[in-house]
Amino acid sequence: xxxxxxxxxxxxxxxxxxxxxxxxxxxxxxxxxxxxxxxxxxxxxxxxxxxxxxxxxxxxxxxxxxxxxxxxxxxxxxxxxxxxxxxxxxxxxxxxxxxxxxxxxxxxxxxxxxxxxxxxx
Amino acid sequence: xxxxxxxxxxxxxxxxxxxxxxxxxxxxxxxxxxxxxxxxxxxxxxxxxxxxxxxxxxxxxxxxxxxxxxxxxxxxxxxxxxxxxxxxxxxxxxxxxxxxxxxxxxxxxxxxxxx
Numbered sequence: 001x002x003x004x005x006x007x008x009x010x011x012x013x014x015x016x017x018x019x020x021x022x023x024x025x026x027x028x029x030x031x032x033x034x035x036x037x038x039x040x041x042x043x044x045x046x047x048x049x050x051x052x053x054x055x056x057x058x059x060x061x062x063x064x065x066x067x068x069x070x071x072x073x074x075x076x077x078x079x080x081x082x083x084x085x086x087x088x089x090x091x092x093x094x095x096x097x098x099x100x101x102x103x104x105x106x107x108x109x110x111x112x113x114x115x116x117x118x119x120x121x
Numbered sequence: 122x123x124x125x126x127x128x129x130x131x132x133x134x135x136x137x138x139x140x141x142x143x144x145x146x147x148x149x150x151x152x153x154x155x156x157x158x159x160x161x162x163x164x165x166x167x168x169x170x171x172x173x174x175x176x177x178x179x180x181x182x183x184x185x186x187x188x189x190x191x192x193x194x195x196x197x198x199x200x201x202x203x204x205x206x207x208x209x210x211x212x213x214x215x216x217x218x219x220x221x222x223x224x225x226x227x228x229x230x231x232x233x234x235x236x
Contacts, residue, residue, distance in 0.1 A: 108179075
């Protein structure tokens with residue numbers, strides 16, 4: 001099965017600096033890579049995702065890059081703010097088509113262990 | 122994400138007792154999932170269901186059971202066979218469609234403590 005690893009497990013940056021979180025995956029068939037943010041005591045929420053036919057995607061201060069050859073993808077946060085402090089999870093999915101008569105695709109995700117990002121004021 | 126509810130928020134049980142965690146969604150999502158979250162372990166998939174009356178084991182299904190009798194509901198039973206049941210349990214749901222890439226929406230979670 002798929003194995004997703006995140007490094008490092010914790011990251012501390014000064015407010016205003018950039019943060020980069022890297023994940024690696026093992027299954028070359030994986031084709032969908034979301035990032036979730038979980039603030040203390042709250043549920044995980046999707047912040048950005050990327051599909052295997054794209055190398056980079058941006059959304060304001062966050063971006064994700066994908067290197068299919070090396071099987072790694074990274075989350076980039078620029079101009080970090082204290083509210084960016086949270087646990088960030090990467091995940092991978094191979095978007096397997098369901099067998100008939102079901103329609104649609106399997107959205108099963110394999111998550112990394114998470115990284116705790118701390119932004120120092 | 123307000124469309125997925127889990128109850129209760131905190132649950133205490135004695136060792137050896139079975140306990141059922143509730144998960145309900147009104148998002149009309151086909152797929153539902155149960156994850157277990159432990160410190161430093163990320164989110165590990167217990168069971169998932171793509172359609173009513175069908176479900177599949179995830180990576181850590183031993184000691185757990187589920188049912189999917191209604192599209193809106195996916196209860197998880199933690200049995201006495203689960204050796205280390207104390208954890209934070211998260212339920213999620215997603216659409217299943219031809220697009221292949223479907224965001225999972227999470228519930229608020231249930232923190233289970235077995236004494």
